[in-house]
Amino acid sequence: MTSKIAMRILTAIVALIFLVSWITRSGSGMSDSAFTNVRDGFLITFAVFLTLSIFSFLYRDNPFYKFAESLYVGISAGYWMSYGFWSTIVGNFVPRASRSLSEFFHVPYQERADHILIYIPIIFGLILLTRLLPKIGWLSRWSLAFIIGATAGLNLTRYLRSDFISQVSNSFIPLFVDWKGAGDFVSHISLAADGQFIAILSNWVIFVGVMCGLVYFFFSKEHKGAFGVASRIGIWILMITFGASFGYTVMGRISLLVGRITFLFGDWLNIL
Amino acid sequence: MKRQIPMLILSAVGTLLVVSVFIPSARHWQEDASLYFDIIAVFAFFLGGGNLIRVHAEKVSRKSAGWIYSVVTLLGFGIMLVTGLFKIGNPNGIAGDISQAGSYFQLLFQYVMSPLNSTMYALLAFYVASASYRAFRAKNTEATILLVAAFVILLGRTALGVLLTNWIPAQFSVLQVPNLAIWIMNAPNLAGQRAIMIGISLGVISMSLRLLLGIERSYLGGDN
Amino acid sequence: MGLIISAVVIGGGLLWMLYLSIKGQDVDRRIVYVFVGATVALAIIFRLEFGEVATPIVKSVFDKIENLPAGSKIVLSYDFDPAMAPEVNPMANAFIRHILEKKHRLYFMSLWATGQSLLSVSLNDVLKPEFPDAKYGVDYCNLGYKAGNEGVLNVVITNFRKMFPSDANGNSLDSLPMFKDVESLKDMDLLISVGGGKPGVKEWILFAGDPGKVAMAGGSAAVSAPLLYPYWPRQLIGLLGGTKGAAEYEAELIKTYPRFKDKSMPALRMMGPQTMAHVVIIAFIVIGNVAYFRSRKKGGQL
Structure with missing residues (x-):
């Protein structure tokens, strides 16, 4: 009972703040049109309301958060469907399918004899929608097979070229950069970031690191002896990699928070 | 019918895309197949929308727990779809860019979808901070290496790293934290990521081959 | 002054947390949240800013755009959503400024629908007000979004017109002067993808940069940047x-171009709060570990 009353009081406070913000923001609008100012005032206040509703989840789950979350799901689905229709159905199918439809949608009609083929993906697309109908839902596997087949066909050659062959090739790098003999190397040795020693060290770390990393992932042989040592070096290299990734992840997440707080202080409160 | 035809379609499309890479004159097959793939992909958006309506409409009609939030979802979906499909308020009318500034679709994107999307992810900043305090412990050698690398990156990618270590002379400049962070990214991180990348690529290649050869059939589901 | 106030508040809070942790008392997660929020907020309010110098991996992109002859063709793909925007939108805007300042031809496209919406914001907030002489179809054009991820790239690497019969505004590509000598992505001098998810920089390398042998540069959200180093x-x-x-x-x-000094440079502004937040996260890890080792010494659990 007490929590219900508290919720009502909180809702009333939120509504009051919302109203004050809307009126204030509408009054400080930049447009000549009163309607635009009132609309923009409402929209920015609503954006703030949604931002704070999501942040309220940090305290605990609550109706404001649930409202924002539900709205997000609906809005996103509508957004992607609209885009799919305009960018691909109107953008790619209509110009090949019909002159009159192209004129209606203001897209350039493309006259070609083989346009009948453009109905193939439309048929597969419609078949995909049978998934919504339990009795003939199995038909959607045909379309799914097209999508999976295309993905497999595309990925096979591309991953082979860029992520396997090129990566192996990129790992075979000079292990003695600018080498002019041991005497010259020793006399110029330093820990300068752009020096010869660090360049050589980097290339060794890359070459040995890749090999040892791969050894760590090779589970068909027991990790013992020299193989075990290589595997151990491999896991250390991977730990540095994960540490770097963690550091970058923290950076990224903080940036998003900075973005939201900047929005609240700058776009809403105008204090920046 | 339920298994053979999908397998045939998958093998035909996949093989066509692989073979046409090696036959320059057959390049248009690849273009066509990719274009068809893109158009079918859009129907996946429609399928998603249809599913959303089905699930949430059922919740509303049954008045099951939290049905009022399903109403919110359906309302959001409907409003976005109508403003998008009919390009309501678009200054250039039906011919204009769907995201034209000033259109209601773009306004809803900027003031509703955008804050929701970005704040959802901004929450992770708090969770990652909490995890740093509670979970990251130097319990063994591997964990310590991970923590030290993370420390160097976190310090080295800010001005603080410069302030703390710019006194280190030039012949030891790699020990300045920002330089050390760059070195970690360019050498050990690169090596580790490359090892992972090679492993993943082998996985992708073998999975693609299994699919094309009809060995992998899990996408067909369990029945029939 | 702002730095001192921030340092006192943050330092005081951290010391208090250290004290509690050493005593073995649990610090509520909400206190950690408030602390992080306050740190970022203080740094934003007091506008803490630090200087930046381009590292080699960034400088090489800058130099590439800088050294291309005027009129070079550059694709800039907006492959991100609002969740990544605080990090990558400043990159995209900086690319727009640099490319148009150098009088290159700029071809916008997007593999994310949200990218096209965010591009619309960039066009209105950066391109049109700052480059009023840039002509649509001559200096820049917007191809818009197409569904299909890497499938889109697999077509445009050999044939633009098949995938894009028209631009985002319904104009035929043949009606745009900047498409006169363009058949596919292979005719471009530089490809830039700004993103952080899938499809993103990786897909551009696999399906466009490598097979087309076209120079490729990227801007990525921090989360996926380390994955691209290989x-x-x-x-x-x-x-x-x-x-x-x-x-x-x-x-x-x-x-290089001091005239941009007065323009909005959000990433430079964000580095102040970023630095403060990093300090706090490092301190959290240290405090957590100090408490852990103390409790282990005493034979307890944490």
Whole structure:
């Protein structure tokens, strides 16, 4: 009972703040049109309301958060469907399918004899929608097979070229950069970031690191002896990699928070 | 019918895309197949929308727990779809860019979808901070290496790293934290990521081959 | 003054947390949340800013754009959503400024629908007000979004017109002067993808840069930036990683073209709060570990 009353009081406070913000923001609008100012005032206040509703989840789950979350799901689905229709159905199918439809949608009609083929993906697309109908839902596997087949066909050659062959090739790098003999190397040795020693060290770390990393992932042989040592070096290299990734992840997440707080202080409160 | 035809379609499309890479004159097959793939992909958006309506409409009609939030979802979906499909308020009318500034679709994107999307992810900043305090412990050698690398990156990618270590002379400049962070990214991180990348690529290649050869059939589901 | 107030508040709070942790008392997660929020908020309010210098991986992208002859063709793909925008939108805006300042031809496209919406914001907030002489169809054009991820790239690498019968505004590509000598992505001088998810920089390398043998540069959200290092420098000429990468690019742009000094450079502004937050996260890890080792010494659990 007490929590219900508290919720009502909180809702009333939120509504009051919302109203004050809307009126204030509408009054400080930049447009000549009163309607635009009132609309923009409402929209920015609503954006703030949604931002704070999501942040309220940090305290605990609550109706404001649930409202924002539900709205997000609906809005996103509508957004992607609209885009799919305009960018691909109107953008790619209509110009090949019909002159009159192209004129209606203001897209350039493309006259070609083989346009009948453009109905193939439309048929597969419609078949995909049978998934919504339990009795003939199995038909959607045909379309799914097209999508999976295309993905497999595309990925096979591309991953082979860029992520396997090129990566192996990129790992075979000079292990003695600018080498002019041991005497010259020793006399110029330093820990300068752009020096010869660090360049050589980097290339060794890359070459040995890749090999040892791969050894760590090779589970068909027991990790013992020299193989075990290589595997151990491999896991250390991977730990540095994960540490770097963690550091970058923290950076990224903080940036998003900075973005939201900047929005609240700058776009809403105008204090920046 | 339920298994053979999908397998045939998958093998035909996949093989066509692989073979046409090696036959320059057959390049248009690849273009066509990719274009068809893109158009079918859009129907996946429609399928998603249809599913959303089905699930949430059922919740509303049954008045099951939290049905009022399903109403919110359906309302959001409907409003976005109508403003998008009919390009309501678009200054250039039906011919204009769907995201034209000033259109209601773009306004809803900027003031509703955008804050929701970005704040959802901004929450992770708090969770990652909490995890740093509670979970990251130097319990063994591997964990310590991970923590030290993370420390160097976190310090080295800010001005603080410069302030703390710019006194280190030039012949030891790699020990300045920002330089050390760059070195970690360019050498050990690169090596580790490359090892992972090679492993993943082998996985992708073998999975693609299994699919094309009809060995992998899990996408067909369990029945029939 | 702002730095001192921030340092006192943050330092005091951290000491208090250290004290509690050493005593073995649990610090509520909400206190940690408030602390992080307050740190970022203070740094934003007091506008803490630090200088940036471009690192080699960022500088190589800048130099590439800088050294291309005027009129070169550059694709800039908006492959991100609002969740990544605080990090990568500053990069995209910096690229727009640099490319148009150098009088290159700029081809916008997007593999994310949200990218096209965010591009619309950039066009209105940056391109049109700052480059009023740039003509649509001559200096820049917007191809818009197409569904299909890497499938889109697999077509445009050999045939633009098949995938894009028209631009985002319904104009036929043949009606745009800047498409006169363009058949596919292979005719471009530089490809830039700004993103952080899938499809993103990686897909651009696999399906466009490598097969088309076209120079490729990227801007990526920090989360996925480390994953792209294996491509550098042979398959990727350079990379802007997260806000830091964007800030370095902005700093280089201002250094070379001081007229941009008065323009909004959000990434440089964000590096102040970023630094403070990093300090706090490092302190959290240290405090957590101090408490852990103390409790282990005493034989307890944490």
